Amino acid sequence: MTASKAHIVVIGAGVVGLQTAVTFLEHGHAVTVIAKHVPGDKSSEYTSPWAGAQWRTHSTAKDFELQKWDIASYERWFQTVEQEKKEPGQPTKSGVAKFHNVMYWAEEDEELANGPENLWYAPHMRSFEVIPRSSLPKGAVAGVKYDSISIDTTVYLHHLVDRITELKGRIVKAELPTAGGIAGALAAATRLLPVYSINTPISAFVNSSGILAKDLVPDPAVHPIRGQTVLVRGVATQLRAIIRGKGVTYVIPRAASNSTILGGTKQVGDWNQNPDDTTTKWILESCRDVAPELLNEKGEFDVLSVNVGFRPGRTGGPRLEVEEIQTEAGKFVVCHEYGHAGAGYQLSFGSAEKTLGLLTEHFQRHATRAKL
Numbered sequence: 001m002t003a004s005k006a007h008i009v010v011i012g013a014g015v016v017g018l019q020t021a022v023t024f025l026e027h028g029h030a031v032t033v034i035a036k037h038v039p040g041d042k043s044s045e046y047t048s049p050w051a052g053a054q055w056r057t058h059s060t061a062k063d064f065e066l067q068k069w070d071i072a073s074y075e076r077w078f079q080t081v082e083q084e085k086k087e088p089g090q091p092t093k094s095g096v097a098k099f100h101n102v103m104y105w106a107e108e109d110e111e112l113a114n115g116p117e118n119l120w121y122a123p124h125m126r127s128f129e130v131i132p133r134s135s136l137p138k139g140a141v142a143g144v145k146y147d148s149i150s151i152d153t154t155v156y157l158h159h160l161v162d163r164i165t166e167l168k169g170r171i172v173k174a175e176l177p178t179a180g181g182i183a184g185a186l187a188a189a190t191r192l193l194p195v196y197s198i199n200t201p202i203s204a205f206v207n208s209s210g211i212l213a214k215d216l217v218p219d220p221a222v223h224p225i226r227g228q229t230v231l232v233r234g235v236a237t238q239l240r241a242i243i244r245g246k247g248v249t250y251v252i253p254r255a256a257s258n259s260t261i262l263g264g265t266k267q268v269g270d271w272n273q274n275p276d277d278t279t280t281k282w283i284l285e286s287c288r289d290v291a292p293e294l295l296n297e298k299g300e301f302d303v304l305s306v307n308v309g310f311r312p313g314r315t316g317g318p319r320l321e322v323e324e325i326q327t328e329a330g331k332f333v334v335c336h337e338y339g340h341a342g343a344g345y346q347l348s349f350g351s352a353e354k355t356l357g358l359l360t361e362h363f364q365r366h367a368t369r370a371k372l
């Protein structure tokens, strides 16, 4: 195996795995994705379709590496919008759209410690403005505005699949066994590919198995963060959010499908797959004043669906790390890439590039070692 032309097997077809596949393909590598769920599937084990989704950072003032990844996606998405000459609210082919974002805090929190004008991301945002105290609505302690991005997850995930196909990557829909640990899963993947006439030797695996990573690699740090949202008819005119202690009230317009996501909850450790009616009522009630333009003539939202997703939470943040696994069938190289919690879309480009860097470095070290 050489660092210049590898065959990478990516486990997982969520936004993390798919973007990683695209990034490796764009650097000239061969890629096969193996995934139990692929875009179009709806399952509580598959998080990516259920995301809001938007660009709104979750990185703290100290998360320097994650900040870089956040800014990478912000810039990439704005570039796409500009290249396709889209006005605010008009979706690109990949399903992203630029919207103005208005955000309030209902209580003081750590993020606001140095005042809203000193948020770490303020200098990177287009049209960033602090909302003066005198203009804050009742109950808000701070507010900012900036231009941001909303993502129509269905369109976006299918677009990533199209890009993989265009670059001659392959996607195999299959579940890898979890009972035999990582070694068992990797051995199964190795046996599986020839069945699909993919006979190129495998250089390395990437483990982007999302919340199911807890089965594949029993990592006690991985936990679900439940998010319930309501999809309603019509496109809100802006992205909006009210940051509260527990839930966050948010409005994410989906320009490509004439709808808007209203949210939402962040319930750590909660595996309840069923929508909770009290939560639905709370979301609809708290969004009434936030997105009045979506109310029908009866003064109600036209609800299209109520959704539940499980963010792949991980204590300490995402795990990106190369591991060598010794098995009877030989040595496997895996780069773990999971645990992106509530930020998998906005971290996807940076995370994929980091994975590429880690594996390239690994193979270079290996080649040097072999020569000595």
Ligand SMILES: Cc1cc2nc3c(=O)[nH]c(=O)nc-3n(C[C@H](O)[C@H](O)[C@H](O)COP(=O)(O)OP(=O)(O)OC[C@H]3O[C@@H](n4cnc5c(N)ncnc54)[C@H](O)[C@@H]3O)c2cc1C
Pocket: 011, 012, 013, 014, 015, 016, 017, 034, 035, 036, 037, 038, 045, 046, 047, 048, 049, 050, 051, 052, 053, 054, 055, 056, 174, 175, 176, 177, 178, 208, 209, 210, 211, 212, 213, 216, 226, 227, 228, 229, 264, 308, 309, 310, 311, 312, 338, 339, 340, 341, 342, 343, 344, 345, 346, 347
């Ligand atoms: C309500 C909600 C709102 C959100 N809002 C945002 C937002 O605004 N911005 C943002 O950036 N993020 C947001 N997120 C977070 C984002 O959705 C996740 O971080 C992201 O989807 C995680 O992607 P993933 O690829 O790691 O996992 P997943 O999408 O879950 O994909 C995992 C993949 O691994 C496969 N897999 C797992 N185990 C196996 C196995 N044994 N064999 C074969 N395949 C396997 C699965 O089938 C699947 O294909 C939100 C999430 C929720 C729930």
Ligand SMILES: *[C@@H]1O[C@H](CO)[C@@H](O)[C@H](O)[C@H]1NC(C)=O
Pocket: 011, 181, 182, 185, 186, 207, 209, 212, 213, 214, 215, 216, 217, 218, 219, 222, 334, 336, 338
């Ligand atoms: C992927 O990561 C998870 C979480 O640590 C782990 O349980 C699983 O065994 C890993 N799978 C592979 C194939 O490396």
Ligand SMILES: *[C@@H]1O[C@H](CO)[C@@H](O)[C@H](O)[C@H]1NC(C)=O
Pocket: 233, 234, 235, 258, 302
């Ligand atoms: C979008 O939804 C709104 C609100 O229900 C409706 O009035 C409008 O006709 C819809 N537009 C399209 C193009 O379907």
